[in-house]
Amino acid sequence: MQKKYLLAPGPTPVPERALADMSLPIVHHRAPEYSVILQEVRDNLKYLFQTKQEVLIFTSSGTGAMEGCVSNLLSAGDHALAVRGGKFGERWFDICKAYSVNVKALDVEWGHTVSPKSIEDALNEDPEIKAVYIQASETSTGVYHPVKEIADIIKKRPNTILVVDAITALGVTNVPQDEWGIDVVVTGSQKALMLPPGLAFASLSEKAWGFVEKSTLPKYYFNFKKEKKSLEKNQNAYTPNVQLIVGLREVLREIKEEGLEKVFKRHANLANAVRIAVQAMGLKLYTADEPSNALTAVWAPEGIDAGKITKLIREKYGITIAGGQDAAKGKIFRIAHLGYAGCFDVITAISALEAVLKELGYKFETGSGLKAAQKALFGE
Numbered sequence: 001m002q003k004k005y006l007l008a009p010g011p012t013p014v015p016e017r018a019l020a021d022m023s024l025p026i027v028h029h030r031a032p033e034y035s036v037i038l039q040e041v042r043d044n045l046k047y048l049f050q051t052k053q054e055v056l057i058f059t060s061s062g063t064g065a066m067e068g069c070v071s072n073l074l075s076a077g078d079h080a081l082a083v084r085g086g087k088f089g090e091r092w093f094d095i096c097k098a099y100s101v102n103v104k105a106l107d108v109e110w111g112h113t114v115s116p117k118s119i120e121d122a123l124n125e126d127p128e129i130k131a132v133y134i135q136a137s138e139t140s141t142g143v144y145h146p147v148k149e150i151a152d153i154i155k156k157r158p159n160t161i162l163v164v165d166a167i168t169a170l171g172v173t174n175v176p177q178d179e180w181g182i183d184v185v186v187t188g189s190q191k192a193l194m195l196p197p198g199l200a201f202a203s204l205s206e207k208a209w210g211f212v213e214k215s216t217l218p219k220y221y222f223n224f225k226k227e228k229k230s231l232e233k234n235q236n237a238y239t240p241n242v243q244l245i246v247g248l249r250e251v252l253r254e255i256k257e258e259g260l261e262k263v264f265k266r267h268a269n270l271a272n273a274v275r276i277a278v279q280a281m282g283l284k285l286y287t288a289d290e291p292s293n294a295l296t297a298v299w300a301p302e303g304i305d306a307g308k309i310t311k312l313i314r315e316k317y318g319i320t321i322a323g324g325q326d327a328a329k330g331k332i333f334r335i336a337h338l339g340y341a342g343c344f345d346v347i348t349a350i351s352a353l354e355a356v357l358k359e360l361g362y363k364f365e366t367g368s369g370l371k372a373a374q375k376a377l378f379g380e
């Protein structure tokens with residue numbers, strides 16, 4: 001037997017209480033009992049998103065809600081801007097293309113954050129841009145984009161909305177939707193929400209709902225107006241993944257029990273320890289600017305294929321971390337520290353990384369990463 005550890009940026013480990021709840025017999029989704037569950041879930045989703053708006057729930061992976069944020073907000077030929085600094089930024093661009101949106105890419109070098117000024121310039125250049133699509137945390141590069149500053153620019157423009165994929169930011173970092181004036185926030189179940197994959201969420205500002213009214217792109221399952229109407233009656237439009245909703249009730253309780261402030265602090269501490277530890281081993285962070293607290297992207301040492309690191313760490317120690325995608329494939333590895341994560345996940349990851357790098361011939365002082373992680377986590 002080999003004990004397994006899931007330290008990739010999604011899916012992430014599920015807390016025991018949620019696992020236990022999800023093993024209970026299925027509740028019928030039109031029964032009054034389900035409405036009671038959904039009422040609590042709706043309230044606590046608003047707490048998590050820090051919004052007064054209804055948080056829409058769909059049975060799909062995160063990309064489903066992303067797609068809905070194009071098909072429900074725009075019409076064919078509308079102008080849009082997608083910040084493309086990683087795999088998920090590319091996804092925004094590709095979805096817009098698929099829906100015949102006139103989308104421009106704002107290309108950002110991988111590993112870097114977008115400058116708010118470049119967004120302002122793009123909007124001045126093309127005032128017809130109706131929506132700006134961005135990630136808060138770009139999971140493929142480990143970057144955290146300055147969404148607050150970008151929201152400040154866009155909220156002054158009545159004809160433009162900001163759509164933020166916060167799939168590895170919500171529940172990790174403070175992204176208060178209403179306070180910052182973010183028009184749309186999207187997340188999924190399998191990242192900071194600590195659930196299996198299969199639920200996607202989107203919350204829209206009043207301004208964004210105005211865009212929904214004017215949108216003529218085709219939509220059926222991901223119909224935001226229809227889902228909102230149903231939710232207001234403590235129902236879902238179509239059969240939801242009932243077990244995941246039951247799990248969601250539990251993880252939202254746990255997030256509320258801990259309190260958002262502490263949740264953010266915990267993630268910041270774990271992220272800080274991992275960054276310090278890998279650098280103490282002589283490794284370099286891939287993320288050149290503001291890093292996301294959800295995961296740490298690290299350059300593989302010169303001459304060592306990152307794929308070998310992720311393979312060996314999985315096969316020998318049962319630990320799943322992530323490699324790089326596309327342009328970063330073979331060059332970087334990514335250690336996640338989001339969701340149901342604590343100090344000893346960091347210790348586990350760094351300890352295994354030391355063992356694997358040693359085996360692959362990387363020269364460094366054994367224990368240097370661990371020592372640095374322990375100091376960061378536990379003090380002197």
Ligand SMILES: *Cc1c(COP(=O)(O)O)cnc(C)c1O
Nearest residue numbers: 010061062063088139167168188
């Ligand atoms: C995981 C993730 C997604 C969603 O991917 P799905 O596989 O569709 O759940 C989207 N954006 C970011 C930034 C992500 O990390």
